[in-house]
Amino acid sequence: MLQQTTVKAVTPYYRRFMAAFPTVEALAQADIEDVLKLWAGLGYYARARNLHACARAVVARGSFPDCEEELLQLPGIGPYTAAAIAAIAFDRKASPVDGNAERVIVRLFAVEQELPDAKPAIRELAADLYPARRPGDFAQAMMDLGATVCTPKAPACGACPFAGSCAALARGDAESFPRKKKKPERRLRRGVAFVAIRADGHVLVRRRAPNGLLGGMTEVPTTEWSSDFVPADAAADAPRFSAPPGRREAAVSASLKVSWRRVPGVINHVFTHFPLELVVLRARLPKSAVAPKGMYWIDRQSIASAALPSVMRKVVSHALGEQS
Secondary structure, three states, rough: OOOOHHHHHHHHHEEEEEEOOOOOOHHOOOHHHHHHHHHHHOOOOOHHHHHHHHHHHHHHHHHOOOHHHOOOOOOOOHHHHHHHHHHHHHHOOOOOOOHHEEEEEEHHHHOOOOOOOOHHHHHHHHHHHHHOOOHHHHHHHHHHHHHHHOOOOOOHHOOOOOOHHHHHHHOOOHHHOOOOOOOOOOOOOOEEEEEEEOOOOOEEEOOOOOOOOOOOOEEEOOOOEEEEEOOHHHHHHOOEEEOOOOOOOOOOEEEEOOOOOOOOEEOOOEEEOEEEEEEEEEEEEOOEEEEEOOOEEOOHHHHHHOOOOOOOHHHHHHHHHHOO
């Protein structure tokens, strides 16, 4: 949870998560939908899917691996996580480098190469620097040093135990490290979200594909999100509804005419790689309306606990709050 998220934001999520899944076995046996519900709002949902898959893999093998090589075979565990677990949990000689420790190492050796290209070189420097004795304590000390002393801006070099050996400090430009490549401009993407509300208050939703952005999460139907989106094309992506078959009707239900009305304003949301702007269209349907294939109705009381990502909660709140 702490990857890409702050401690303050994580704490309540962590407590709820551990209450629901107190053991690896409990997490492995859980339905992925329940896991995503408790993760909703933290973002980077691939972490939740990987955590669930990892728990199942650990249970299947019968024990938790204690070395980097075997840890790397588990779903969602990369070089940093494998090294951190090996060092901190199992006291193995390993050199985990998070963003804070990375900054310490870059300044200590005045690494001129830009990130992220410098990462392999940084890992090599860390492997030589980290000791075999108490590797977990040293790793955490490096992380804390970067978080509290060797900070991105105005580092407290006078309080640093490496001050006498720091190449960047000796040069007098510690704050200029690490060097970073200029990020490409993130182009705004646009789209339309469709909020269909039944007469009994139920809202139409669907589950996103398991992979990719917001994979496996619940959402209201939307168009594709693109930089060249044309709002006039949204009608083609609007959900198609039908009424339940009557006594004289064949197996195919009668089509319902739906009037979509725009909710004033737009929803703005920022993802890691792009900002998003959504127009919200709302429609009211009779209680008998049949959900399109691959979609389903959810009652208003269940929305709060559903696996809706933050952007979808904004959309639903906007549509329900603007009812008239």
